[in-house]
Amino acid sequence: MKPLLKISQIKLDEPSSSDKIADKERLINGISRQFSSLSHIEINLKTLHKLPSCLRKNNYSVRIVVSEIGNSIRIIDIVDDSNIYALAIDIGTTNIVGSLFDMNSCKRLCSLELENPQIALGLDVLTRVHFAMLGRSDELHKMLIKGLNDLIKRLSDFAGVNQSNIYAAVIAGNTIMSHFLLNLDVENIPIDPYIPVCNKFDFLLAADLRLTINPESVIYVYPNAGSYVGGDIISGILYSGLYTENLPSMLIDVGTNAEIVFGCKEWILVGAGAAGPALEGGISKIGMRAIEGAIYNLDIGDNCEVRYKTIASAEPKGICGSGMIELISEMFRKGIIDNQGRLQKICDKVVEINDKKAFIIFDSANMRLFISESDIENFLRSKAAMFASLFVITRSVGLHFKDINKIFVSGAFGKGIDAQKAKYIGMIPNIDQTKFIPLGNSSLKGAEMLLMDTDLFVDIEHICNIITYKEMNVEGEFMKEFPAALFIPHTNPQILND
């Protein structure tokens, strides 16, 4: 394991009348002896400013903060103590999540999730891109940086770490988030033929982005593989290990957007479905993000009474993605909806509100939470899109669901969703439960992995080389499969096993 950051104690020979080599070259020679087979050692100007006095004060034995990547060694700082920290960050459309690591012990000190402050300009990426096109691009960039700096401050405060001792960060995000991060123009991303400014980002310095960690910190931003395959997906693929699998495996990542990765060590397909929004509160009126008061787990009793659990056990305010899947699944199991999602008046919880049928989930003096037929319809579109995407991507390489060896599940799905219930409504195929491997936030974990082992840069390169984006919504195949999947579980349930 080669961590992205380490402390090296370098003992140099003292200069003498027969050894008059300059300080910098002396240090480089010392480093060359300690590190093997290297081609290039870079020392920043700030380190050069400190170098002569540090050498002489410490009898030519100095402690340096080093980042070794491939054949390139970067001296980031000369230090008195050995406190070095690094960040792994996942920039989601909705949340930014960070972990702070002690790079000496390679231990995670803490993690934190904050709302992406760009939400003030729109819940979904397209709204934000729209604002960027109206000239508010700088503002969106600054909002994101402010959010990251807020995250960094809270993580550092919590762990009692000096922010200037944070010397590296690995950041993963979708293509638009990565572009906002670097303040790159996003306006061509959502317009045919969907061209980002960059796929591969050069290493940056914290100072370039005005991140409030050591200004000379190495910042690595995960590459995109196109407008719809962001660094978060690449990072997730790395974490899952899908790219090392001999047999075809799948990675399903459902966050604000849903992405499906299918592949093995030789090929990888990525398809972006439209499933996301219904699971995170974008579409249905009662939907909300998985925050305090969101119903995330429920079942329905014999009298149609809903027994639910909410996040932080708070009074229910809405229903998050996983709760929504359970709700639809339970409503179908109890016969409250038919296989087209139409409400059946089988109990007094099915009511008419403004002349439209609805099912009451929760009713109190303060609040009445109900789901309407149009909410259900919207959800079914999402579940159909998800299934059709899974079907199309599997068949596109001539394979069947039964050929899938492992299903890695990350994002909201991975955290809270009961795969059994998702299968029950035909959202995902009927694959043996043992094949499901929950990953949690795979994008964040992929970023964390890279902090610990820079040999993985080669793996990322490999992933980018074998990955292909499969456009879903314009494929005839997808549109053919979609209508049948609008039924619960499907017009042809056999296909779920196929």
Next chain:
Amino acid sequence: MKPLLKISQIKLDEPSSSDKIADKERLINGISRQFSSLSHIEINLKTLHKLPSCLRKNNYSVRIVVSEIGNSIRIIDIVDDSNIYALAIDIGTTNIVGSLFDMNSCKRLCSLELENPQIALGLDVLTRVHFAMLGRSDELHKMLIKGLNDLIKRLSDFAGVNQSNIYAAVIAGNTIMSHFLLNLDVENIPIDPYIPVCNKFDFLLAADLRLTINPESVIYVYPNAGSYVGGDIISGILYSGLYTENLPSMLIDVGTNAEIVFGCKEWILVGAGAAGPALEGGISKIGMRAIEGAIYNLDIGDNCEVRYKTIASAEPKGICGSGMIELISEMFRKGIIDNQGRLQKICDKVVEINDKKAFIIFDSANMRLFISESDIENFLRSKAAMFASLFVITRSVGLHFKDINKIFVSGAFGKGIDAQKAKYIGMIPNIDQTKFIPLGNSSLKGAEMLLMDTDLFVDIEHICNIITYKEMNVEGEFMKEFPAALFIPHTNPQILND
């Protein structure tokens, strides 16, 4: 010839549904087709910010400012017009000199010499180093940058060039000046064992140094080969071509300090003599720099009357380096001084002033210019140091003066000094006049050369590899030769031919 900077017009394919490569990668592919055998293309963040709109505005045909060095290509900017300029700068202890080049035509537009503003903190480098050690290092750095920015502004104004269209600079200076330029600690340079912070400087950006040209400009600072062999010498060696000579040749550079380079394509020795100050006004009371009013050429008539020429034909204010050599030479020829520099009372121009003998050079109502015996003594020390250095360095490799194939002469010497007169007083050996090749400011010209041909970076590497510093003043040999050279021309004149 591969100039350090050029404009490239790159025509790219337009993206389509079958060609969705990102803007940056599209540009890199286009550049790769146009440039051969390259390993790394770097595009800065500012260029990435401009890239998407430039591509689309110009139908995917863009003009880029490129710096190609070895296998590395740096995209500095995307531009609408083709105006690209670059600077060559020699930072001398006394003067900073710059040339501004149009990099399309590779023509010099103008050159300018300004006083190094650090002079306010001391005429010689050691005084400035002393101030730096007293905590005024930042101030010295800022003075120098201010001077450079002043120079840049004047050159740009004169040529009618927009400073932001200057995209590169090659800078040569002695080790201390280069350190001041980068604000590196100079305090160990003058103290045994004389260790600089850096010998080789990485490429810098104008923004790193706050030079008021395009902030993304490539700045190359000539490497030192130790505390006493600065980038100005390396640059001079490059310009002279000494490092390509088959036969031993010499480069004598007399500026504020005097340096002697001796070598050929296989080896190069550098010795720093102490000749300088006497030639530029540091030591003798009447000495001054070669500015308006300085006597630079003279002869003495039968009645001891001095016929002189001054710079700008102004009323004489003092005598510069070349004038000093001519004065001593003429005084000796006329018998006004004997071979030990003692004044002889042979005419009424030899007078007593404050009980001390002096020779009147110029006398008017406003001013009386005279040289005292102690001034002459100081000068003879310098001339003896110069000769002894030349002798020691030649003998140190078992050679004789007659083995020297060419003598390149740069600095004050190169500009104004009559080698015949310097030979007459035994300051330099009696070498055939045709072997002398005047170079002018070889440090500046070496910097200019590099702007025009980056293949010369390999030559600089070669020079640095074969160069050795020969310490003069501590060598027993030097101290043995020095006293005999205090005589005019020498106690053993035969040695001048030897």
